[in-house]
Amino acid sequence: MSNDADILKALFEAALKAALPDGHFDGRLPPKPKGRTIVLGAGKASARMAAAFEEAWTRAGRTCEGLVVTRYGHAVPTRFVEVVEAAHPVPDDAGMQAAGRILALAQQAGPEDLVVCLISGGASALLSLPAGGVTLADKQALNRALLKSGAPIGEMNLVRKSLSAIKGGRLAAAAGRAQLVTYLISDVPGDDPSSIGSGPTIPERVDPDATLSILRKYGIDVPEHVLRAIRSNAVREPAAGGAVHMLATPKMALDAAAAKARDFGLVPLILGDAIEGEAREAGRVMAGIARSVLLHGEPAKAPCVLLSGGETTVTVRGRGRGGRNAEFLLSLALALKDEEGIAAIACDTDGIDGSEDNAGAWFDSSLFESARSKGIDLAAHLEHNDAYTAFAALDRLVMTGPTLTNVNDFRCILIRG
Known part of the structure; x- marks a missing residue:
């Protein structure tokens, strides 16, 4: 031995080999749309996921375009989907700019288009687009406090959704006119789709009271304007979602x-x-x-x-x-x-x-x-x-x-x- x-x-x-996205799109591709295929994504695996999706999609004689954001040093070559890099675990301006572009691409999708979303662990920090009334500096400070608090990932993501303009199903809402398909690589206990990358395409209610309870639990103080943003950024009527496929799990x-x-x-x-x-x-x-x-x-x-x-x-x-x-x-x-x-x-x-x-x-x-x-x-x-x-x-x-x-x-x- x-x-x-x-x-x-x-x-x-x-274990690592089994968790790569290569080959996992086979048999899981949606029909070719009449319009464009727009690939959007975020996470430490999103660039590799984009390359694997491209390979499977073009092998079927189809074309695509789009944008994914991954952590610095995690990019891989792609043919059609643009890959940008940003900071993790504390978000930076590059991630915020990429998130804004991704949201805009989703909003531009029409009823004959297909939006393919590729989400993996790390997307919560990489896809950082602050809600109205909140700055990137506010989100960075809160992220640092959460990372030091010992809070589990599920609670951290609930807080992130409350201060985001794109997480918690908001990306799905932006792409509401198009067909939407989400592919996930799970990094969360229980493989809950709404927790992976803070669920940008997974419709759900976002309750400000739950967020405030978590902040109190870990003794995290935030400025009054951040508290106002949390309260005003609730999601009470979730948007419709699309098909969800789990590519790899723990x-x-x-x-x-x-x-x-x-x-x-x-x-x-x-x-x-x-x-x-x-x-x-x-x-x-x-x-x-x-x-x-x-x-x-x-x-x-x-x-x-x-x-x-x-x-x-x-x-x-x-x-x-x-x-x-x-x-x-x-x-x-x-x-x-x-x-x-x-x-x-x-x-x-x-x-x-x-x-x-x-x-x-x-x-x-x-x-x-x-x-x-x-x-x-x-x-x-x-x-x-x-x-x-x-x-x-x-x-x-x-x-x-x-x-x-x-x-x-x-x-x-x-x-x-």
């Missing part, structure tokens, strides 16, 4: 990793694709499950892998570096306390753990010995939200660069027994 690091990385690569990625694990002679156990909560708390819970495998052969017998997805959060208290996956992994390692026969990897499938340059990190049973030899206090690094620095010093970071997809976190615990 291969060494632990090679197995962990091979399972992560299998479960699909975990299933691919499980199949790869069997190739290595390992028993895979998927613990869930929608795990949320504080990253360090999730690490402690997973350590208890891993120890139960060693001691009791439950809930699986070694050699096995425990697979999970979802999106944990980090309530930032320290001044260190590290995303939620590195924090989860360091908490897991500390809870296992030098337990032999266990290795693990935790990565964000978009290739970026939080705001750092790594996808995540990995460890095996040599972690603590390596840390001691270099004088690294792992517990202190966890206390200061500084998991990135610790794993970097121990050469345990996973660096992929942009993966051009995003189905959220991938966690794998390998237990040899």
Whole structure:
């Protein structure tokens, strides 16, 4: 059997491959319209999605045009659809300008046109068009506060919809005269279409009271003019929507990793694709499950892998570096306390753990010995939200660069027994 690091990385690569949009449009294309086909989109995977859609659409002898916005460094070559780049996770002017152009293209679509919308994780920040009475600076400040609060993605997106001129079904309303088809790559627990990218084409009511409750819950203060904008930007009568297709989900990625694990002679156990909560708390819970495998052969017998997805959060208290996956992994390692026969990897499938340059990190049973030899206090690094620095010093970071997809976190615990 291969060494632990090679197995962990091979399972992560299998998950990534399953999450790419390539080939997923086959059999899901709408009929050719009498008018134009306008492709619009946003997210970390939107450029790759646009290229894959173009390939499938033109193979059928059709033409298209349009615009998608993706994160800086995530663009790919396309033939017909323009790709622009903008900032994530805190929006910038480039994203706001792109969002305005996308909304205008939707408004121009006529009854004989087809609007194809490509949405993936990251669209909430990239497709940032403030509601009336709100500035980009207001949205940037609120985004930073939400990112530090520990709020789950669902609550963050509810707030974003309340201050947006394009999210929460408003893009669908703009394209109301045309046929609308939406393709999604899910990065949210439960794969709720209205939560993916804050649902720009998914009609729903936007309740200002729910938003204000979330802000109070996390102690986030906003100026009075932002409060007025939240109250006046409600959606009480949602627009009609179109067909929705899910191209890739966290479960699909975990299933691919499980199949790869069997190739290595390992028993895979998927613990869930929608795990949320504080990253360090999730690490402690997973350590208890891993120890139960060693001691009791439950809930699986070694050699096995425990697979999970979802999106944990980090309530930032320290001044260190590290995303939620590195924090989860360091908490897991500390809870296992030098337990032999266990290795693990935790990565964000978009290739970026939080705001750092790594996808995540990995460890095996040599972690603590390596840390001691270099004088690294792992517990202190966890206390200061500084998991990135610790794993970097121990050469345990996973660096992929942009993966051009995003189905959220991938966690794998390998237990040899």
